[in-house]
Amino acid sequence: MPSNPRTIIQKVWDNHIVAEREGAPALLFIDLHLVHEVTSPQAFSGLRQRGVKVRRPDLTFATVDHSTPTTPRNLPILDPIAATQVAQMETNAQEFGIPYFGFQNRDQGIVHVIGPENGLTQPGMTVVCGDSHTATHGAFGALAFGIGTSEVEMVLATQCLLQKKSKSYEVRVDGTLKNGVTAKDIILALCAKIGIGGGTGCVFEFTGSAIRALSMEERMTVCNMSIEAGARAGLIAPDEKTYEYLNGRRFAPKGEKWDEAVAYWKTLPTDEGATYDHSIAIDADTLEPMITFGTNPGMGMAINGAVPDPADIADPLERESLRKALVYMALEAGKPLAGQKIDVVFIGSCTNSRISDLRAAAGVLKGRKVNSGVRVMVVPGSQEIKRQAEAEGLHEVFRAAGAEWREAGCSMCIAMNGDQLSPGQYSVSTSNRNFEGRQGKGGRTFLASPLTAAASAVMGVVTDVRTLA
Amino acid sequence: MQFESTVTQIQADNIDTDQIIPARFLKTISKVGLGDQLFFDWRYDADGSPKPDFILNTDKAKASKVLFAGDNFGCGSSREHAPWALTQYGFQAVISTSFADIFKQNSLKNRLLPLVVSRDVHQQLRNALTANPDLTVSVNVETQIFTWSGGPAVDFAIDGFAKHCLLAGVDEIGYVQQHEAQIAAYEAQRIGTLNTLAS
Numbered sequence: 001m002p003s004n005p006r007t008i009i010q011k012v013w014d015n016h017i018v019a020e021r022e023g024a025p026a027l028l029f030i031d032l033h034l035v036h037e038v039t040s041p042q043a044f045s046g047l048r049q050r051g052v053k054v055r056r057p058d059l060t061f062a063t064v065d066h067s068t069p070t071t072p073r074n075l076p077i078l079d080p081i082a083a084t085q086v087a088q089m090e091t092n093a094q095e096f097g098i099p100y101f102g103f104q105n106r107d108q109g110i111v112h113v114i115g116p117e118n119g120l121t122q123p124g125m126t127v128v129c130g131d132s133h134t135a136t137h138g139a140f141g142a143l144a145f146g147i148g149t150s151e152v153e154m155v156l157a158t159q160c161l162l163q164k165k166s167k168s169y170e171v172r173v174d175g176t177l178k179n180g181v182t183a184k185d186i187i188l189a190l191c192a193k194i195g196i197g198g199g200t201g202c203v204f205e206f207t208g209s210a211i212r213a214l215s216m217e218e219r220m221t222v223c224n225m226s227i228e229a230g231a232r233a234g235l236i237a238p239d240e241k242t243y244e245y246l247n248g249r250r251f252a253p254k255g256e257k258w259d260e261a262v263a264y265w266k267t268l269p270t271d272e273g274a275t276y277d278h279s280i281a282i283d284a285d286t287l288e289p290m291i292t293f294g295t296n297p298g299m300g301m302a303i304n305g306a307v308p309d310p311a312d313i314a315d316p317l318e319r320e321s322l323r324k325a326l327v328y329m330a331l332e333a334g335k336p337l338a339g340q341k342i343d344v345v346f347i348g349s350c351t352n353s354r355i356s357d358l359r360a361a362a363g364v365l366k367g368r369k370v371n372s373g374v375r376v377m378v379v380p381g382s383q384e385i386k387r388q389a390e391a392e393g394l395h396e397v398f399r400a401a402g403a404e405w406r407e408a409g410c411s412m413c414i415a416m417n418g419d420q421l422s423p424g425q426y427s428v429s430t431s432n433r434n435f436e437g438r439q440g441k442g443g444r445t446f447l448a449s450p451l452t453a454a455a456s457a458v459m460g461v462v463t464d465v466r467t468l469a
Numbered sequence: 470m471q472f473e474s475t476v477t478q479i480q481a482d483n484i485d486t487d488q489i490i491p492a493r494f495l496k497t498i499s500k501v502g503l504g505d506q507l508f509f510d511w512r513y514d515a516d517g518s519p520k521p522d523f524i525l526n527t528d529k530a531k532a533s534k535v536l537f538a539g540d541n542f543g544c545g546s547s548r549e550h551a552p553w554a555l556t557q558y559g560f561q562a563v564i565s566t567s568f569a570d571i572f573k574q575n576s577l578k579n580r581l582l583p584l585v586v587s588r589d590v591h592q593q594l595r596n597a598l599t600a601n602p603d604l605t606v607s608v609n610v611e612t613q614i615f616t617w618s619g620g621p622a623v624d625f626a627i628d629g630f631a632k633h634c635l636l637a638g639v640d641e642i643g644y645v646q647q648h649e650a651q652i653a654a655y656e657a658q659r660i661g662t663l664n665t666l667a668s
Contacts, residue, residue: 018648018651018652018655019648019651023629023630024629024630025628025630027645027648027651027652029652029655029656029659031661031663032663032665038495038496038548039495039547039548039549041498041499042498042499042500042549045498046642050642057665057666058663058664058665058666058667059661059663059665060665061665066492066495067495067496079496081496081497082496084496084498085496085497085498088498099665099666120663120665122662122663125663130547130549131546131547132545132546132547132571145571146546146547146571147547147571147574148547148548148549148552148571148574148575148578149500149549149575150549150575150578150579150641151574151575151578153642154641154642154645157642157645157646158642158645158646158648158652159652159656160645160648160652162630162641162644162645164628166570196483196541196544197483197540197541197544197567197569200541200567200569200570201570227545230541230544230569230570232570232571251663251664251665251667253662257662260660261662264660296483296485296544298483317480317482317539317540318482320481321481321482321483321539324481414492415492415493416492416493416495416496423515433485433487433545433546435485435487435488435545436487436488436510437487437488437491437510438487438492441491441510
């Protein structure tokens with residue numbers, strides 16, 4: 001046992017301190033800066049005003065995903081404002097010499113999908129992006145967090161960020177998930193347990209046998225929604241699965257450099273005896289498929305549960321929040337959510353758009369038909385995932401069932417690209433946020449796993465996948 | 470940095486940045502002109518006309534510099550468009566019992582003060598506003614004291630560096646650029662495992 005045992009969070013932090021002095025935030029070096037079209041244009045304008053170049057284009061990577069339509073790529077971007085934004089990303093990437101997967105690039109995709117997919121995301125890195133779901137990259141043992149546009153400009157200009165150290169928060173998940181319970185249900189259960197602000201000021205480290213048992217893609221799903229429990233970052237120590245996933249990917253180290261990198265990565269896991277500022281334990285054996293009923297991701301419950309009653313809540317502000325949420329959702333307290341009629345199913349987003357998610361959904365839809373009252377959109381996280389799914393014939397399964405098979409992008413998770421709910425519509429979505437209007441003004445979102453989403457698509461109502469005949 | 474103002478209340482917990490400014494307004498490549506889009510979906514009817522009963526559509530709110538909201542204000546997305554919209558509407562401070570991490574950072578970089586008060590003070594101010602909706606609060610960043618007529622003088626916390634930046638108008642990027650020697654020294658010894666320009 002080392003004399004000064006440290007968590008992985010502390011180790012990654014310590015390894016990136018450029019300068020530190022009393023009374024000021026630390027200057028932290030950034031190993032990977034991911035850039036997308038929505039939160040970067042004003043930062044590039046700032047660089048131009050300053051007459052400054054991008055300091056480390058070799059540690060920067062850009063793509064378009066948020067305002068990018070998921071319609072066939074031979075069609076133009078119809079929304080002129082979105083088209084301007086996408087074109088501006090292209091201009092900025094060219095002018096500042098940043099590598100870029102553009103709208104027509106065969107490897108374009110959601111920024112948090114293409115990073116890992118191409119081996120850009122590696123253990124022990126500091127990763128930032130002007131997007132709160134940057135926590136996704138924590139699945140590799142990287143300290144990865146979302147930043148605002150002023151900070152995007154700072155990192156472009158200096159490759160550094162002024163940061164105060166967050167507290168550490170261990171989320172220990174031991175046990176075995178039951179059939180029909182997924183990585184998404186782990187993170188939705190955490191959100192429900194500690195609430196949307198429960199991790200504010202903290203970085204999660206997910207530990208325990210149930211976390212170790214997850215694939216890399218499942219780990220990304222868990223880390224992705226750390227921000228939905230208030231934590232700016234969430235990470236998982238790297239292990240053999242991490243190395244196996246990374247080995248051979250486009251930007252991963254090769255040859256001798258690979259061996260050196262793995263030797264370094266093996267020093268990262270939390271030392272025995274290291275302590276955390278906060279901790280919580282979740283028993284994987286008792287978890288059920290989860291679904292949200294309200295207007296933030298903390299308002300979730302087991303799918304076979306009943307919508308909670310504001311009258312049962314003692315705190316007046318919380319009671320009022322729940323009452324308002326149920327009014328917006330037009331749900332009745334005390335009633336089960338299973339059986340609630342839905343209009344749309346969205347399978348996609350940086351949370352659940354990877355090949356394993358698509359396979360899970362296709363497994364449910366194979367040989368079945370989507371309910372006639374439901375629109376189902378399946379949106380792969382990247383064009384590479386799209387090709388892989390097509391090679392496996394998953395697109396045929398989706399189409400035969402009556403679902404739409406679309407191009408890569410954020411799509412209906414953020415509803416700024418043409419994909420959106422109409423006012424009053426209900427959707428079961430595999431994305432990460434159920435805020436009012438998140439998926440379109442007046443739209444009502446139930447967050448759930450790809451299995452729950454696919455089962456609900458078949459039945460036309462909120463459905464526990466384990467009840468499908 | 471000190472100011473006096475009436476108080477605009479939006480009393481809900483967990484006000485997320487999708488409410489502060491919906492994502493569809495993020496297609497802009499500019500950071501100006503966002504004040505009219507602040508709380509858009511709560512503020513306007515389906516036809517785009519202002520809802521007369523929504524607080525931000527009142528003349529009093531338009532002249533106010535202080536927004537008073539519930540716990541965990543600014544949760545959700547990292548969009549800096551949220552503090553841009555709040556400051557362009559005219560707010561200089563938001564009072565709450567807590568703020569989401571990224572929102573807090575973004576606010577300080579835009580001279581929007583995230584003013585954290587205890588639950589007790591939050592309740593006292595609510596009570597005072599119930600008794601007198603027109604009361605004014607005064608906020609002083611130098612002394613870190615905030616008060617209202619008939620109310621207590623409340624000390625509020627603000628990170629020392631953030632305070633210095635607010636008061637001196639420090640350009641944080643310029644400040645980091647002054648560390649060029651340290652950045653270069655760090656780069657010289659770091660073991661990099663990535664080159665995005667090679668493939």
